[in-house]
Amino acid sequence: MARPPFTPTIASLPKLVPFVGPEALERARGRPFVARLGANESVFGPSPKAVAAMREASGENWKYSDPENFELRAAIAAHHGIAIENVVVGEGIDGLLGLTCTLFLTPGAHVVTTDGAYPTFNFHVRAHGGTLNLIPMQDMREDVPRLIEAAKAKSARLLYVSNPNNPIGSWWSADDLKSFIGALPSETLLILDEAYVDTAPPGTAPPIDVANPQVVHYRTFSKAYGLAGARIGYAIGEKSVIEAFDKVRNHYGINRVGQIGALAALLDQEYLRNAVGSIASARDHIAAIASEHGLSSLPSGANFVAIDCGRDGAFAEGVLKGLLERDVFVRKPVAKGIDHCIRVSCGREKDLSFFANALSAAIEDARRLS
Amino acid sequence: MARPPFTPTIASLPKLVPFVGPEALERARGRPFVARLGANESVFGPSPKAVAAMREASGENWKYSDPENFELRAAIAAHHGIAIENVVVGEGIDGLLGLTCTLFLTPGAHVVTTDGAYPTFNFHVRAHGGTLNLIPMQDMREDVPRLIEAAKAKSARLLYVSNPNNPIGSWWSADDLKSFIGALPSETLLILDEAYVDTAPPGTAPPIDVANPQVVHYRTFSKAYGLAGARIGYAIGEKSVIEAFDKVRNHYGINRVGQIGALAALLDQEYLRNAVGSIASARDHIAAIASEHGLSSLPSGANFVAIDCGRDGAFAEGVLKGLLERDVFVRKPVAKGIDHCIRVSCGREKDLSFFANALSAAIEDARRLS
Known part of the structure; x- marks a missing residue:
């Protein structure tokens, strides 16, 4: 056989x-x-309130959780001052990065990222047949101007930037990010991985502009919120981009206990x-x-x-x-x-x-x- | 923009x-x-032991869970009398069905399934650009002989059979399945969805033959085990097929509480x-x-x-x-x-x-x- x-x-x-x-x-x-x-x-x-919520939810784990992740998405939307249709919840940022590749990459499509930045993103790009263009860090920081140049030169479909980045922890200011976003080539989506932004100095996160279909922000409950085991991340972006995740995501993929824990954690600022x-x-x-x-x-x-x-x-x-x-x-x-x-x-x-x-x-x- | x-x-x-x-x-x-x-x-x-394990695990949910899912896979392997490398754990059978599409489907590839069988499988096939061939049920049962004929005629890459099926609950015997498996066209993978087999009469599940790279069995903790909210499913198959999931799966996608709950549930037969x-x-x-x-x-x-x-x-x-x-x-x-x-x-x-x-x-x- x-x-x-x-x-x-x-x-x-x-x-x-x-x-x-x-x-x-x-x-x-x-x-x-x-x-x-x-x-x-x-x-x-995580917040003791999140732990208590998860303990309580354990007894109800015979139920699928809401595939629309409505309550959590509504709370996230309220937290960021955006609409619920600008938010999609996934199995950590990792899961959402994979789905983003599914939405935008055909084999051979170019992707630009920093050499030594998040390997899980590269993993998903490879699984989708994407061609990785790795740009070295400059002064121990992601060289975003050069990343953008490379994205232009390669007509890259995806450009990955993490702010603060992993594994160094360095970052760009919100103002810098704003001007970088303005310089994006028109056919490139910026994956702005903000997994670590909750612990960054004020003025690090650029304002979220949900009218811009070229930028998706990725956030997580795994880091500052202390819920890595829950596997709850979310992406924020323009409505038509976020809705497209519904075409490819595992609608029932989010576990009930984690979803409830993330909501409780979010509410305990x-x-x-x-x-x-x-x-x-x-x-x-x-x-x-x-x-x-x-x-x-x-x-x-x-x-x-x-x-x-x-x-x-x-x-x-x-x-x-x-x-x-x-x-x-x-x-x-x-x-x-x-x-x-x-x-x-x-x-x-x-x-x-x-x-x-x-x-x-x-x-x-x-x-x-x- | x-x-x-x-x-x-x-x-x-x-x-x-x-x-x-x-x-x-x-x-x-x-x-x-x-x-x-x-x-x-x-x-x-689920088992009260699983609930207790999940409650206890809630406090440790700041940790990612083991990306190799080692303990759970080892217990599943022991349960079925197979080796750990024949088991992959995923975010429910749904997640594993999507990954199976990623492994085998390029746009236009043919897939055969029953009209009215599991829509989530069809959803994943469409997201991968696969061409669905839908065969009607015969006498309120999946018409497996005709499904196999269609797979042959279309050189289908994937053939989906659920046993018992959803949404009727009808089933074929293990002996029937064995002869169907023997008749598979050589380039077709049989997705044998056994989500409901734990509640079926003895003699429904065909023996698991991990030497056969044409059959993957899908099982779940969502149904008889009572852990739908945990999002833990698994696939069993030949080693090279199962290993390929590592190329595409979200390695850190399995939530900690659910994984621990599933293990406790499995151990409480x-x-x-x-x-x-x-x-x-x-x-x-x-x-x-x-x-x-x-x-x-x-x-x-x-x-x-x-x-x-x-x-x-x-x-x-x-x-x-x-x-x-x-x-x-x-x-x-x-x-x-x-x-x-x-x-x-x-x-x-x-x-x-x-x-x-x-x-x-x-x-x-x-x-x-x-």
């Missing part, structure tokens, strides 16, 4: 995994991590402000730890900090390895130009103290090996 | 919604349903047996209610019963309308040849008593109007 043929795009794709999860590492190591600081989750957790405060303190703490170890760190508007390990990528890889061996889960960029960094997610005092202790030994290891 | 162009497939698609949810109907009506018997959920709920018993009793009860109203019902291996309203589709539509007006959420098939039925999901005594009372009045309404 032969296997029925995959599409040419699928047949030509190598095996790809966007991110190996900490659980897979733990299985390989045979023991759990003590500090989980590698996936940019929020160890501060006071908790969010506190969490954002805790995250900002943790960023300072991580920067201080780096400094204490003779390393510099990069300014971050996100819920993580990139630490410059001060030598080359191999050395940073050594530091990473030393941390993993000492039960600290962190990750590092692999793209050229940023691979001398490790990326540490914000954590509680106890997580960061554990990290600080492990870091000393990890640096020694790396020095010995290099 | 113009909208960047959608792909030709998307641009040509009309607005489509696979199923309007009960919540949308409730919003339009302005009041909730009393009996929720339209979405083939299990009002008997005693509860499942009890639930299946309750569902079987409810089927008998629905059949008895039909009979008391002078209507016949169709034998069902699923967690619902199709009631033949005894006249044409318009009459059944009238009965449906009368039920909805009386706060009973049910659905009906719309395809020719089966549209004289309404479909009633299994419920508790109180749900079905409420349904029985509403049915009398709904039939009277429909008679008056016809």
Whole structure:
């Protein structure tokens, strides 16, 4: 019996995994991590009101959740001062990025993004047969002017910008973004990934203009809201773009408990402000730890900090390895130009103290090996 | 500002919604349903152990869940006596059906299914530009021999069979399925949707042969396991087919609470047996209610019963309308040849008593109007 043929795009794709999860590492190591600081989750957790809502919803999980995600979308719309038809909810930003590719990419279509930016976006582009054009960071920041040039030169269908970006945490101001948006080539959709914007300084998020069909904003409950496990993200855009998601999305794909938890989290903005405060303190703490170890760190508007390990990528890889061996889960960029960094997610005092202790030994290891 | 162009497939698609949810109907009506018997959920709920596990997991929902879904897949593999690499977990069978289309369909590829079978599958086929070939039911059952003929004639890439099927609940025996599988054209993948097989008579599910790359089995925790809100389904198949899902799936798409709940539900087979018993009793009860109203019902291996309203589709539509007006959420098939039925999901005594009372009045309404 032969296997029925995959599409040419699928047949030509190598095996790809966007991110190996900490659980897979733990299985390989045979023991759990003590500090989980590698996936940019929020160890501060979601609002206790969200936890209570999810606990209560667990007993009602025999019901599908509303496929129109009406209550959550209405609350999101109210939060942003837009209409419900400008909002679509998906299985995290990841899921929405995949759907965006389905809407706009045919095999061979050009896509522009930053080398070393979000690999899951690249994963979805490849799965749709898109051609990736990778532009290096400039001064540890996404080089948006050059990204736009490349989009023009390639007649790119999609242009990916994250603000703040992952894995560095650097950002552009709202004013800069506004002028970039004005310079978009006419056949290019800007995917503006704002997963980390809730923790960025005021004046980072450009105003949402739902009249503009060239920009879609992506937001999530996985980061500052502390609900990574819930898998709830949303996209905001012009009505005809957002409605098109209904042609391709898994209408019953959003889990009931997560949807209810996200709504409760959204409605508790006071908790969010506190969490954002805790995250900002943790960023300072991580920067201080780096400094204490003779390393510099990069300014971050996100819920993580990139630490410059001060030598080359191999050395940073050594530091990473030393941390993993000492039960600290962190990750590092692999793209050229940023691979001398490790990326540490914000954590509680106890997580960061554990990290600080492990870091000393990890640096020694790396020095010995290099 | 113009909208960047959608792909030709998307641009040509009309607005489509696979199923309007009960919540949308409730919003339009302005009041909730009393009996929720339209979405083939299990009002008997999941195992209390699953509920307890989900409640507990709610507090840990700040963590992404394992993107390899290792523990759940290992338990599923053990349950079916297969290897973990033969199992992929997705956001319900719906999500996995969409991914299957991504793996195998290029625009224009032929797909064969039954007219009136699962609309969500058709939805995904259309989103991928596939050409649907719809074969009518024969004697209120999927006409699998004719489906196979059509797949041969059209060199279909995908052939969809549900066993038991939705929306009738009829089924083929495992032996029949085995011989159908042997007759598949060599370039066709059989999508064997077994969402309802847990409630079917013994001898309905064909043996799983993971050496055969032409058959993928789809199972779910949404039906007998009572976890529709969790959005956890899985597909079983030959290793190279299952591995290909890793090229296209949303690796972090599975919510943490749902995944943990599904695992607990799977491990409580005693509860499942009890639930299946309750569902079987409810089927008998629905059949008895039909009979008391002078209507016949169709034998069902699923967690619902199709009631033949005894006249044409318009009459059944009238009965449906009368039920909805009386706060009973049910659905009906719309395809020719089966549209004289309404479909009633299994419920508790109180749900079905409420349904029985509403049915009398709904039939009277429909008679008056016809």
